[in-house]
Amino acid sequence: MFPFQRSCELSFKISDEGDQNEQTNNEDQITLDNNAFVGLNNDSNNANPGRGRGRGRGRGRILSSSSLAGTSSNTNTNNDEHERKIIHREYERQRRQEMATLYNSLRSNLPPEYIQGKRSISDHVEEAINYIKHLKSNVKELEEKKDQLKQSVESTSSTSEFSGSSNSAGVVGSVVIRQSMVGLQIDISVGYEDEGFSLSSALQVVNDEGLEVVSCTSTKFNDKLIHNLQCQVRNTISIDVNRLQQRLSDLVS
Structure with a gap:
Protein backbone atom coordinates (compact mmCIF):
# COMPACT_ATOMS: atom_id res chain seq x y z
CA MET A 1 0.00 0.00 0.00
CA PHE A 2 2.69 2.46 0.92
CA PRO A 3 4.71 2.08 -2.20
CA PHE A 4 1.69 2.75 -4.25
CA GLN A 5 0.85 5.82 -2.30
CA ARG A 6 4.36 7.04 -2.56
CA SER A 7 4.21 6.42 -6.17
CA CYS A 8 1.07 8.46 -6.51
CA GLU A 9 2.47 11.18 -4.38
CA LEU A 10 5.62 11.22 -6.36
CA SER A 11 3.69 11.26 -9.51
CA PHE A 12 1.64 14.15 -8.27
CA LYS A 13 4.68 16.09 -7.34
CA ILE A 14 6.25 15.49 -10.65
CA SER A 15 3.09 16.51 -12.29
CA ASP A 16 2.96 19.65 -10.22
CA GLU A 17 6.51 20.50 -11.11
CA GLY A 18 5.71 19.89 -14.71
CA ASP A 19 2.78 22.28 -14.51
CA GLN A 20 4.97 24.86 -12.94
CA ASN A 21 7.57 24.39 -15.62
CA GLU A 22 4.92 24.57 -18.26
CA GLN A 23 3.52 27.75 -16.74
CA THR A 24 6.99 29.20 -16.59
CA ASN A 25 7.56 28.27 -20.19
CA ASN A 26 4.27 29.86 -21.14
CA GLU A 27 5.17 33.05 -19.33
CA ASP A 28 8.54 33.06 -20.99
CA GLN A 29 6.89 32.50 -24.32
CA ILE A 30 4.48 35.37 -23.68
CA THR A 31 7.40 37.57 -22.74
CA LEU A 32 9.24 36.59 -25.89
CA ASP A 33 6.13 37.17 -27.95
CA ASN A 34 5.70 40.60 -26.43
CA ASN A 35 9.31 41.45 -27.08
CA ALA A 36 9.02 40.16 -30.59
CA PHE A 37 5.87 42.25 -31.09
CA VAL A 38 7.61 45.32 -29.81
CA GLY A 39 10.56 44.59 -32.04
CA LEU A 40 8.27 44.16 -35.01
CA ASN A 41 6.61 47.48 -34.27
CA ASN A 42 9.97 49.17 -34.03
CA ASP A 43 11.07 47.57 -37.28
CA SER A 44 7.83 48.60 -38.87
CA ASN A 45 8.29 52.18 -37.72
CA ASN A 46 11.84 52.19 -38.98
CA ALA A 47 10.82 50.66 -42.27
CA ASN A 48 7.91 53.11 -42.67
CA PRO A 49 9.11 56.43 -41.27
CA GLY A 50 6.14 58.10 -42.90
CA ARG A 51 3.84 56.67 -40.24
CA GLY A 52 5.78 58.27 -37.47
CA ARG A 53 5.83 61.54 -39.26
CA GLY A 54 2.17 61.50 -40.13
CA ARG A 55 1.10 62.94 -36.83
CA GLY A 56 3.95 65.41 -36.79
CA ARG A 57 3.10 66.42 -40.33
CA GLY A 58 -0.47 67.10 -39.32
CA ARG A 59 0.78 69.25 -36.50
CA GLY A 60 3.09 71.03 -38.93
CA ARG A 61 0.14 71.82 -41.12
CA ILE A 62 -1.69 73.29 -38.18
CA LEU A 63 1.33 75.45 -37.32
CA SER A 64 1.61 76.59 -40.93
CA SER A 65 -2.02 77.65 -40.89
CA SER A 66 -1.48 79.66 -37.73
CA SER A 67 1.51 81.45 -39.30
CA LEU A 68 -0.38 82.53 -42.45
CA ALA A 69 -1.10 85.92 -40.90
CA GLY A 70 2.60 86.59 -40.32
CA THR A 71 3.49 85.45 -43.82
CA SER A 72 0.81 87.71 -45.31
CA SER A 73 2.14 90.65 -43.27
CA ASN A 74 5.66 90.06 -44.57
CA THR A 75 4.34 89.89 -48.13
CA ASN A 76 2.51 93.21 -47.71
CA THR A 77 5.68 94.80 -46.30
CA ASN A 78 7.70 93.60 -49.28
CA ASN A 79 5.06 94.92 -51.69
CA ASP A 80 5.08 98.34 -50.00
CA GLU A 81 8.87 98.49 -50.17
CA HIS A 82 8.81 97.58 -53.86
CA GLU A 83 6.18 100.23 -54.55
CA ARG A 84 8.23 102.88 -52.75
CA LYS A 85 11.25 101.97 -54.86
CA ILE A 86 9.21 102.31 -58.06
CA ILE A 87 7.90 105.74 -56.98
CA HIS A 88 11.41 106.88 -56.10
CA ARG A 89 12.78 105.78 -59.48
CA GLU A 90 9.95 107.58 -61.29
CA TYR A 91 10.60 110.76 -59.29
CA GLU A 92 14.31 110.65 -60.10
CA ARG A 93 13.57 110.10 -63.79
CA GLN A 94 11.28 113.14 -63.93
CA ARG A 95 13.82 115.24 -62.02
CA ARG A 96 16.57 114.34 -64.47
CA GLN A 97 14.32 115.21 -67.40
CA GLU A 98 13.49 118.61 -65.90
CA MET A 99 17.16 119.32 -65.23
CA ALA A 100 18.05 118.38 -68.80
CA THR A 101 15.34 120.72 -70.13
CA THR A 156 18.22 172.63 -74.12
CA SER A 157 14.60 172.80 -75.12
CA SER A 158 13.01 169.31 -75.29
CA THR A 159 11.37 170.33 -78.54
CA SER A 160 13.97 172.72 -79.82
CA GLU A 161 13.19 173.57 -83.40
CA PHE A 162 15.19 175.39 -86.04
CA SER A 163 13.43 176.94 -88.96
CA GLY A 164 15.39 177.41 -92.11
CA SER A 165 14.58 179.21 -95.26
CA SER A 166 11.58 178.10 -97.22
CA ASN A 167 12.01 176.42 -100.54
CA SER A 168 10.24 177.19 -103.77
CA ALA A 169 7.12 175.40 -102.50
CA GLY A 170 7.04 177.50 -99.32
CA VAL A 171 7.89 174.55 -97.00
CA VAL A 172 10.15 175.40 -94.06
CA GLY A 173 12.76 172.76 -93.06
CA SER A 174 13.12 171.89 -89.39
CA VAL A 175 15.11 169.66 -87.02
CA VAL A 176 13.65 168.33 -83.74
CA ILE A 177 15.72 166.30 -81.23
CA ARG A 178 13.99 164.38 -78.41
CA GLN A 179 15.00 161.85 -75.83
CA SER A 180 13.85 158.30 -76.61
CA MET A 181 13.99 154.87 -75.03
CA VAL A 182 17.19 153.91 -76.83
CA GLY A 183 18.88 157.29 -76.80
CA LEU A 184 17.85 160.18 -79.06
CA GLN A 185 15.12 160.63 -81.64
CA ILE A 186 15.86 163.06 -84.47
CA ASP A 187 13.06 164.29 -86.75
CA ILE A 188 14.19 166.10 -89.88
CA SER A 189 11.45 167.75 -91.94
CA VAL A 190 12.15 169.07 -95.45
CA GLY A 191 10.15 169.88 -98.54
CA TYR A 192 9.16 166.88 -100.61
CA GLU A 193 10.68 168.43 -103.73
CA ASP A 194 13.69 169.94 -101.94
CA GLU A 195 16.71 168.60 -103.78
CA GLY A 196 19.21 170.50 -101.63
CA PHE A 197 18.87 168.15 -98.65
CA SER A 198 20.90 164.93 -98.54
CA LEU A 199 19.87 162.23 -96.08
CA SER A 200 23.26 160.56 -96.33
CA SER A 201 24.89 163.82 -95.21
CA ALA A 202 22.59 163.92 -92.16
CA LEU A 203 23.49 160.34 -91.28
CA GLN A 204 27.17 161.19 -91.53
CA VAL A 205 26.74 164.13 -89.14
CA VAL A 206 24.95 161.94 -86.63
CA ASN A 207 27.73 159.36 -86.83
CA ASP A 208 30.42 162.02 -86.40
CA GLU A 209 28.77 163.23 -83.19
CA GLY A 210 29.11 159.81 -81.56
CA LEU A 211 25.64 158.41 -82.28
CA GLU A 212 24.72 155.14 -83.94
CA VAL A 213 21.60 155.07 -86.08
CA VAL A 214 19.40 152.15 -85.02
CA SER A 215 16.56 152.81 -87.47
CA CYS A 216 15.66 155.36 -90.14
CA THR A 217 12.21 155.87 -91.65
CA SER A 218 10.92 158.46 -94.12
CA THR A 219 7.29 159.52 -94.33
CA LYS A 220 5.54 161.86 -96.76
CA PHE A 221 3.01 164.19 -95.14
CA ASN A 222 1.31 166.73 -97.42
CA ASP A 223 4.18 168.56 -99.08
CA LYS A 224 6.73 167.51 -96.46
CA LEU A 225 9.11 164.59 -96.19
CA ILE A 226 9.82 163.69 -92.56
CA HIS A 227 12.88 161.60 -91.74
CA ASN A 228 12.80 159.89 -88.34
CA LEU A 229 16.15 158.72 -86.92
CA GLN A 230 16.39 156.54 -83.83
CA CYS A 231 19.91 156.81 -82.42
CA GLN A 232 21.85 155.46 -79.49
CA VAL A 233 25.15 156.55 -78.01
CA ARG A 234 28.04 154.60 -79.47
CA ASN A 235 30.63 155.66 -76.90
CA THR A 236 30.58 156.79 -73.30
CA ILE A 237 31.41 160.35 -74.33
CA SER A 238 28.90 163.09 -73.69
CA ILE A 239 26.84 164.24 -76.66
CA ASP A 240 26.66 167.93 -77.46
CA VAL A 241 23.04 168.19 -78.53
CA ASN A 242 23.28 171.89 -79.42
CA ARG A 243 26.14 171.32 -81.85
CA LEU A 244 24.38 168.30 -83.37
CA GLN A 245 21.22 170.28 -83.95
CA GLN A 246 23.12 173.18 -85.45
CA ARG A 247 24.95 170.98 -87.93
CA LEU A 248 21.72 169.23 -89.01
CA SER A 249 19.93 172.54 -89.31
CA ASP A 250 22.62 173.75 -91.68
CA LEU A 251 21.73 170.86 -93.99
CA VAL A 252 18.05 171.81 -94.26
CA SER A 253 18.54 175.56 -94.56
Whole structure:
Protein backbone atom coordinates (compact mmCIF):
# COMPACT_ATOMS: atom_id res chain seq x y z
CA MET A 1 0.00 0.00 0.00
CA PHE A 2 2.69 2.46 0.92
CA PRO A 3 4.71 2.08 -2.20
CA PHE A 4 1.69 2.75 -4.25
CA GLN A 5 0.85 5.82 -2.30
CA ARG A 6 4.36 7.04 -2.56
CA SER A 7 4.21 6.42 -6.17
CA CYS A 8 1.07 8.46 -6.51
CA GLU A 9 2.47 11.18 -4.38
CA LEU A 10 5.62 11.22 -6.36
CA SER A 11 3.69 11.26 -9.51
CA PHE A 12 1.64 14.15 -8.27
CA LYS A 13 4.68 16.09 -7.34
CA ILE A 14 6.25 15.49 -10.65
CA SER A 15 3.09 16.51 -12.29
CA ASP A 16 2.96 19.65 -10.22
CA GLU A 17 6.51 20.50 -11.11
CA GLY A 18 5.71 19.89 -14.71
CA ASP A 19 2.78 22.28 -14.51
CA GLN A 20 4.97 24.86 -12.94
CA ASN A 21 7.57 24.39 -15.62
CA GLU A 22 4.92 24.57 -18.26
CA GLN A 23 3.52 27.75 -16.74
CA THR A 24 6.99 29.20 -16.59
CA ASN A 25 7.56 28.27 -20.19
CA ASN A 26 4.27 29.86 -21.14
CA GLU A 27 5.17 33.05 -19.33
CA ASP A 28 8.54 33.06 -20.99
CA GLN A 29 6.89 32.50 -24.32
CA ILE A 30 4.48 35.37 -23.68
CA THR A 31 7.40 37.57 -22.74
CA LEU A 32 9.24 36.59 -25.89
CA ASP A 33 6.13 37.17 -27.95
CA ASN A 34 5.70 40.60 -26.43
CA ASN A 35 9.31 41.45 -27.08
CA ALA A 36 9.02 40.16 -30.59
CA PHE A 37 5.87 42.25 -31.09
CA VAL A 38 7.61 45.32 -29.81
CA GLY A 39 10.56 44.59 -32.04
CA LEU A 40 8.27 44.16 -35.01
CA ASN A 41 6.61 47.48 -34.27
CA ASN A 42 9.97 49.17 -34.03
CA ASP A 43 11.07 47.57 -37.28
CA SER A 44 7.83 48.60 -38.87
CA ASN A 45 8.29 52.18 -37.72
CA ASN A 46 11.84 52.19 -38.98
CA ALA A 47 10.82 50.66 -42.27
CA ASN A 48 7.91 53.11 -42.67
CA PRO A 49 9.11 56.43 -41.27
CA GLY A 50 6.14 58.10 -42.90
CA ARG A 51 3.84 56.67 -40.24
CA GLY A 52 5.78 58.27 -37.47
CA ARG A 53 5.83 61.54 -39.26
CA GLY A 54 2.17 61.50 -40.13
CA ARG A 55 1.10 62.94 -36.83
CA GLY A 56 3.95 65.41 -36.79
CA ARG A 57 3.10 66.42 -40.33
CA GLY A 58 -0.47 67.10 -39.32
CA ARG A 59 0.78 69.25 -36.50
CA GLY A 60 3.09 71.03 -38.93
CA ARG A 61 0.14 71.82 -41.12
CA ILE A 62 -1.69 73.29 -38.18
CA LEU A 63 1.33 75.45 -37.32
CA SER A 64 1.61 76.59 -40.93
CA SER A 65 -2.02 77.65 -40.89
CA SER A 66 -1.48 79.66 -37.73
CA SER A 67 1.51 81.45 -39.30
CA LEU A 68 -0.38 82.53 -42.45
CA ALA A 69 -1.10 85.92 -40.90
CA GLY A 70 2.60 86.59 -40.32
CA THR A 71 3.49 85.45 -43.82
CA SER A 72 0.81 87.71 -45.31
CA SER A 73 2.14 90.65 -43.27
CA ASN A 74 5.66 90.06 -44.57
CA THR A 75 4.34 89.89 -48.13
CA ASN A 76 2.51 93.21 -47.71
CA THR A 77 5.68 94.80 -46.30
CA ASN A 78 7.70 93.60 -49.28
CA ASN A 79 5.06 94.92 -51.69
CA ASP A 80 5.08 98.34 -50.00
CA GLU A 81 8.87 98.49 -50.17
CA HIS A 82 8.81 97.58 -53.86
CA GLU A 83 6.18 100.23 -54.55
CA ARG A 84 8.23 102.88 -52.75
CA LYS A 85 11.25 101.97 -54.86
CA ILE A 86 9.21 102.31 -58.06
CA ILE A 87 7.90 105.74 -56.98
CA HIS A 88 11.41 106.88 -56.10
CA ARG A 89 12.78 105.78 -59.48
CA GLU A 90 9.95 107.58 -61.29
CA TYR A 91 10.60 110.76 -59.29
CA GLU A 92 14.31 110.65 -60.10
CA ARG A 93 13.57 110.10 -63.79
CA GLN A 94 11.28 113.14 -63.93
CA ARG A 95 13.82 115.24 -62.02
CA ARG A 96 16.57 114.34 -64.47
CA GLN A 97 14.32 115.21 -67.40
CA GLU A 98 13.49 118.61 -65.90
CA MET A 99 17.16 119.32 -65.23
CA ALA A 100 18.05 118.38 -68.80
CA THR A 101 15.34 120.72 -70.13
CA LEU A 102 16.58 123.60 -67.97
CA TYR A 103 20.16 122.92 -69.02
CA ASN A 104 19.26 122.96 -72.72
CA SER A 105 17.35 126.22 -72.24
CA LEU A 106 20.33 127.79 -70.48
CA ARG A 107 22.75 126.66 -73.18
CA SER A 108 20.50 127.99 -75.97
CA ASN A 109 20.53 131.48 -74.39
CA LEU A 110 24.32 131.71 -74.30
CA PRO A 111 26.20 133.29 -77.20
CA PRO A 112 28.27 130.82 -79.25
CA GLU A 113 31.55 132.39 -78.18
CA TYR A 114 30.79 131.53 -74.55
CA ILE A 115 30.26 127.80 -75.10
CA GLN A 116 32.63 127.18 -77.99
CA GLY A 117 34.99 124.33 -77.13
CA LYS A 118 33.25 123.64 -73.82
CA ARG A 119 31.13 120.52 -73.43
CA SER A 120 30.74 119.85 -69.73
CA ILE A 121 27.74 121.16 -67.84
CA SER A 122 29.92 122.79 -65.19
CA ASP A 123 31.75 124.79 -67.88
CA HIS A 124 28.46 125.96 -69.38
CA VAL A 125 27.14 127.02 -65.98
CA GLU A 126 30.34 128.94 -65.29
CA GLU A 127 30.14 130.68 -68.66
CA ALA A 128 26.49 131.51 -67.98
CA ILE A 129 27.56 133.26 -64.79
CA ASN A 130 30.19 135.23 -66.73
CA TYR A 131 27.61 136.16 -69.36
CA ILE A 132 25.20 137.41 -66.69
CA LYS A 133 27.95 139.57 -65.21
CA HIS A 134 28.70 140.95 -68.67
CA LEU A 135 25.03 141.82 -69.22
CA LYS A 136 24.85 143.56 -65.86
CA SER A 137 27.90 145.62 -66.79
CA ASN A 138 26.30 146.59 -70.11
CA VAL A 139 23.07 147.59 -68.40
CA LYS A 140 25.00 149.78 -66.00
CA GLU A 141 26.86 151.49 -68.84
CA LEU A 142 23.63 152.08 -70.76
CA GLU A 143 22.01 153.59 -67.70
CA GLU A 144 24.94 155.98 -67.35
CA LYS A 145 24.65 156.94 -71.03
CA LYS A 146 20.94 157.47 -70.62
CA ASP A 147 21.51 159.79 -67.68
CA GLN A 148 24.10 161.77 -69.65
CA LEU A 149 21.75 162.12 -72.61
CA LYS A 150 18.93 163.15 -70.33
CA GLN A 151 21.06 165.86 -68.80
CA SER A 152 22.18 167.06 -72.24
CA VAL A 153 18.65 167.20 -73.60
CA GLU A 154 17.30 168.90 -70.48
CA SER A 155 19.92 171.63 -70.88
CA THR A 156 18.22 172.63 -74.12
CA SER A 157 14.60 172.80 -75.12
CA SER A 158 13.01 169.31 -75.29
CA THR A 159 11.37 170.33 -78.54
CA SER A 160 13.97 172.72 -79.82
CA GLU A 161 13.19 173.57 -83.40
CA PHE A 162 15.19 175.39 -86.04
CA SER A 163 13.43 176.94 -88.96
CA GLY A 164 15.39 177.41 -92.11
CA SER A 165 14.58 179.21 -95.26
CA SER A 166 11.58 178.10 -97.22
CA ASN A 167 12.01 176.42 -100.54
CA SER A 168 10.24 177.19 -103.77
CA ALA A 169 7.12 175.40 -102.50
CA GLY A 170 7.04 177.50 -99.32
CA VAL A 171 7.89 174.55 -97.00
CA VAL A 172 10.15 175.40 -94.06
CA GLY A 173 12.76 172.76 -93.06
CA SER A 174 13.12 171.89 -89.39
CA VAL A 175 15.11 169.66 -87.02
CA VAL A 176 13.65 168.33 -83.74
CA ILE A 177 15.72 166.30 -81.23
CA ARG A 178 13.99 164.38 -78.41
CA GLN A 179 15.00 161.85 -75.83
CA SER A 180 13.85 158.30 -76.61
CA MET A 181 13.99 154.87 -75.03
CA VAL A 182 17.19 153.91 -76.83
CA GLY A 183 18.88 157.29 -76.80
CA LEU A 184 17.85 160.18 -79.06
CA GLN A 185 15.12 160.63 -81.64
CA ILE A 186 15.86 163.06 -84.47
CA ASP A 187 13.06 164.29 -86.75
CA ILE A 188 14.19 166.10 -89.88
CA SER A 189 11.45 167.75 -91.94
CA VAL A 190 12.15 169.07 -95.45
CA GLY A 191 10.15 169.88 -98.54
CA TYR A 192 9.16 166.88 -100.61
CA GLU A 193 10.68 168.43 -103.73
CA ASP A 194 13.69 169.94 -101.94
CA GLU A 195 16.71 168.60 -103.78
CA GLY A 196 19.21 170.50 -101.63
CA PHE A 197 18.87 168.15 -98.65
CA SER A 198 20.90 164.93 -98.54
CA LEU A 199 19.87 162.23 -96.08
CA SER A 200 23.26 160.56 -96.33
CA SER A 201 24.89 163.82 -95.21
CA ALA A 202 22.59 163.92 -92.16
CA LEU A 203 23.49 160.34 -91.28
CA GLN A 204 27.17 161.19 -91.53
CA VAL A 205 26.74 164.13 -89.14
CA VAL A 206 24.95 161.94 -86.63
CA ASN A 207 27.73 159.36 -86.83
CA ASP A 208 30.42 162.02 -86.40
CA GLU A 209 28.77 163.23 -83.19
CA GLY A 210 29.11 159.81 -81.56
CA LEU A 211 25.64 158.41 -82.28
CA GLU A 212 24.72 155.14 -83.94
CA VAL A 213 21.60 155.07 -86.08
CA VAL A 214 19.40 152.15 -85.02
CA SER A 215 16.56 152.81 -87.47
CA CYS A 216 15.66 155.36 -90.14
CA THR A 217 12.21 155.87 -91.65
CA SER A 218 10.92 158.46 -94.12
CA THR A 219 7.29 159.52 -94.33
CA LYS A 220 5.54 161.86 -96.76
CA PHE A 221 3.01 164.19 -95.14
CA ASN A 222 1.31 166.73 -97.42
CA ASP A 223 4.18 168.56 -99.08
CA LYS A 224 6.73 167.51 -96.46
CA LEU A 225 9.11 164.59 -96.19
CA ILE A 226 9.82 163.69 -92.56
CA HIS A 227 12.88 161.60 -91.74
CA ASN A 228 12.80 159.89 -88.34
CA LEU A 229 16.15 158.72 -86.92
CA GLN A 230 16.39 156.54 -83.83
CA CYS A 231 19.91 156.81 -82.42
CA GLN A 232 21.85 155.46 -79.49
CA VAL A 233 25.15 156.55 -78.01
CA ARG A 234 28.04 154.60 -79.47
CA ASN A 235 30.63 155.66 -76.90
CA THR A 236 30.58 156.79 -73.30
CA ILE A 237 31.41 160.35 -74.33
CA SER A 238 28.90 163.09 -73.69
CA ILE A 239 26.84 164.24 -76.66
CA ASP A 240 26.66 167.93 -77.46
CA VAL A 241 23.04 168.19 -78.53
CA ASN A 242 23.28 171.89 -79.42
CA ARG A 243 26.14 171.32 -81.85
CA LEU A 244 24.38 168.30 -83.37
CA GLN A 245 21.22 170.28 -83.95
CA GLN A 246 23.12 173.18 -85.45
CA ARG A 247 24.95 170.98 -87.93
CA LEU A 248 21.72 169.23 -89.01
CA SER A 249 19.93 172.54 -89.31
CA ASP A 250 22.62 173.75 -91.68
CA LEU A 251 21.73 170.86 -93.99
CA VAL A 252 18.05 171.81 -94.26
CA SER A 253 18.54 175.56 -94.56
